Amino acid sequence: MARLGDTHLAVAAIDFGTTYSGYAYSFRHEFIKDPLKIYTNQQWLDSESGLLTFKAPTSILFDKDGNFDSFGFLAEENYNTLVEDEKEDGWRFFRRFKMNLYREMNIGASKLAGRLDRDLKLKDEQGRTMSAMDIFSDAIRYLKDHCLEVLGNAVQGMKPDDVHWILTVPAIWTDAAKQFMREAASKAGIKDHQLDLALEPEAAAIYCKEIMVKARVEEKNSRGLSAFIPGEKFLLLDIGGGTVDITCHQVMNDSKLKEIHPPTGGPWGGTVVDEAYFSFLHDLVGQKTWDDFVKSNKSGKLDLERVFEMKKRNLKQSEFTFIKVGQSFLQTCSNKNKKYSSTVEVKKDKLKLVNGLMKEFFQFPMMAIVEHLESLFMKRPLRDITNILMVGGFSESDLMKDKIELSFPGKNVIRPVDANIAVLKGAVIFGHSPEAICERTSPRTYGICVSVPYDVELHPRKSYFVSDGCEMASDIFQVMVKAGQTVRMGKTKAEHVCRPAHAYDTVSTVELYESTNECPEYTSDPSCRQLGELEVEMPDTTKGKDRRIVVAIHFGYTELKFTATEEGTNHKAEAKFNCLR
Ligand SMILES: Nc1ncnc2c1ncn2[C@@H]1O[C@H](COP(=O)(O)OP(=O)(O)OP(=O)(O)O)[C@@H](O)[C@H]1O
Ligand SMILES: [Mg+2]
Structure with a gap:
């Protein structure tokens, strides 16, 4: 499980946005004294406007051989030059490609619809295709290397292993889309144990809390302070380029944040x-x-x-x-x-x-956001929320802010400074203290597919089968956590004992399912879909069928986490979860 150890000298976060991407970092020794001492790159130059910006456009150019050429403003300029010189044939230019994952994970109604294809291909504007994994990983690699170079210049002797990485993802992304990003990061050279994913609106919420707390310490007059008094609830609205991502939190006595509703949102960005x-x-x-x-x-x-x-x-x-x-x-x-x-x-x-x-031109996304917020504020735990925090680039629009204020006159609408890089800075803080979000709400019911002894009164005939002479019922959804259940990082886990089906098996497979229904009975119910398979290694066959590995599924993190141990011992076993096709 990726955990930040004391050995990391720095945390670096990459915010991979639909329209703009960037990175920021901070050093552990400085973070302890001032969590807001965060460095961002201010070198991205937009030649169109002459402005230096914190993030670069999510645009990437590959040459005729499919090799990475450039990223950001430079990619856009290089591609334009190629086109002007009529030399662009064979080159591939991609921009705003993050939304492709959102579209892919939402199409189709089949049981496997949530499972992204690892070999997904994307088309550029000229219809030329390329592997999405390569595009994402080269973009991440560029940002990572850029950041490492800056870090290396800032601190002599800084090594890649000294850095813990955070990659941001929308909170509404599926587990498959998160795995896709993790694999792209791994391909980009970020080691699995040095990486955590941060949920974009959560990161922004952490940032907002920090700036408000600092304002309190410095006794600055800030309207936002009241939103962070223990017991207060707030809704965080991250309006980016592609998606709108919304989370709702309550401030706890120790200033940590408790999620009080699963993240929601939709494709209503700028x-x-x-x-x-x-x-x-x-x-x-x-x-x-x-x-x-x-x-x-x-x-x-x-x-x-x-x-x-x-x-x-x-x-x-x-x-x-x-x-x-x-x-x-x-x-x-x-x-x-x-x-x-x-x-x-x-x-x-x-x-x-x-x-x-x-x-x-602004009407549709503004209306969609207001309607969505109205439906959220009707829900019981969210009715008494009085604070709306607006972050993300599109929140910088006064038209948007006015719309939210006018639509919710009784609420305190706060747009913090640096609203467009709140996610980026918050992701750095999250890397140093992931426990800042102490509780989350499970967005779906999670469980595994098991077989149980057949009971004619309980089970339909179609689930009946015979194994080793025993009458069994298949496709039973064994619930591990329920939709809406509070899950705590490091505390909420469900265990399952794996046994090999045959004496000679060296791997045991557990099928994980998710459901929008709180208590589904069968994995074949329409509300259920297969999330992926967990493969548990059992290489030593000397005990035949008499082998038991306890698999623990940990909930409450930004991703599902798994551990496996041999029953009755502390011997770790390898368990690999896959929800990509
Ligand atoms: N002042 C402004 N008025 C209107 N729109 C703005 C303003 N500033 C930025 N935007 C819009 O905000 C969007 C970019 O926001 P942001 O950088 O938060 O998105 P992102 O991180 O790229 O996307 P996502 O978070 O959805 O992946 C763009 O569509 C941009 O045009
Ligand atoms: Mg964003």
């Missing part, structure tokens, strides 16, 4: 605003003209996106927004849709939009 803008452009010029534009201007869409990003961030109170769209797009505008005659004008190299139209 990129939905970009999509609305692009469907407007599409509608403005018509399908054929748009298709021709995209085909003949391979970097055209990316350029339009980069300009829109700046406009979106600086939405003015004035009546109009001017968006520079460039000559190549303007040529397509000669025959614009009459529907927009009163709201859109072409002015030199810009589109002049009435602000009402601009604000419409």
Whole structure:
């Protein structure tokens, strides 16, 4: 089990976002004195705006042989240059690819739908494919190496083994998506025992707590202080580029945080605003003209996106927004849709939009978030939450903040400083003190598939089978933790004794299932799906069938954890869980 030992000199966190990614780190000796002494890289330069930013775009470029070329702003610039020089053939350029995992884990209704494919392929904008695992791992490797170089320059003699790594994942991700990220990190050279996953909104909650506590110590007047008084409950809203991730916590007497509802959320991040803008452009010029534009201007869409990003961030109170769209797009505008005659004008190299139209692009995600929050606040344990903490890049939008404040007038809406890097900084703090979240709520029921002696009164005929002369019932869901149950890190575990099916077996397999139903009876129930298999090694066959390994499944961490020991001894056994296909 990956645990941070005293030997680690530093914790480094990688926030792998849908739109932007970055890293931050802090040293153990400094953390003890000041948990907020966290270093971020401020070197990412956006040549479009000339700004130095804390995170770089999640864009990656591979050459014709599939070798990594560049990441971030540089990847975008290099790809644009290739396109301008008409040399991009065979190169592969991926951006915003994290949402592919979210889509993959949610498609289909089959029992195996939750199981991501390890060999998943992604297509770039030109339709060229590449292994998702390679794309993710090369992106993580780039950020890791960049961070190690900076760390190495900061502290002489710092070695990779001195660093404990944290990789952030959305709280609403499935166990399979988490495993996918862990394997990508391992492929990127981060050793399994040196890595923990942090849940993005949890990390942000930890960061918010730290800054509020510091404000209390320094007696600064902060509106947010009251949210962190023991007994208070707060909802953390992480509005990123791809997903909105929500957690609800209560502050305990020792200032630790207890999760009071499983994480929820949906695909309502800032990129939905970009999509609305692009469907407007599409509608403005018509399908054929748009298709021709995209085909003949391979970097055209990316350029339009980069300009829109700046406009979106600086939405003015004035009546109009001017968006520079460039000559190549303007040529397509000669025959614009009459529907927009009163709201859109072409002015030199810009589109002049009435602000009402601009604000419409924000409508869908804002409504989806408000509706989701309304449904959450109806739930019994969440009814008395008075504080809403807003973090993530899209929370920086005043339009979004105003919407939340207006929709929930009785609540205290807090947007801390550095809202867009709260996840990143919180992940570093989490790496030093993972016990900051002392309790979590199981999002689903977890259990294993077992066979029990057949009882004609209890079991359906279809589950009947005979084994070694005994009448048995198969596919029984043996519940280990229930959906909604409180689980504690290091405390909540369920055990199962594995025996080999045959005397010559060297591996015993346990099938893990999850269910949205609190108490499912059979693993074949529609609410259940197979999560994965746990393979327990039993290499020594000398005792034949008389071998027993106790497997413990530990709940309450950010991932499921497993340990295995030979029954009656302390001898550890190897147990490997796999929920990828
Ligand atoms: N001032 C602003 N107004 C509106 N949108 C903004 C503003 N600042 C950032 N954004 C948007 O926020 C999003 C980026 O937020 P963030 O960096 O938190 O996301 P991410 O970490 O990449 O995504 P995720 O957490 O969903 O994986 C982008 O869509 C960006 O356009
Ligand atoms: Mg994020």
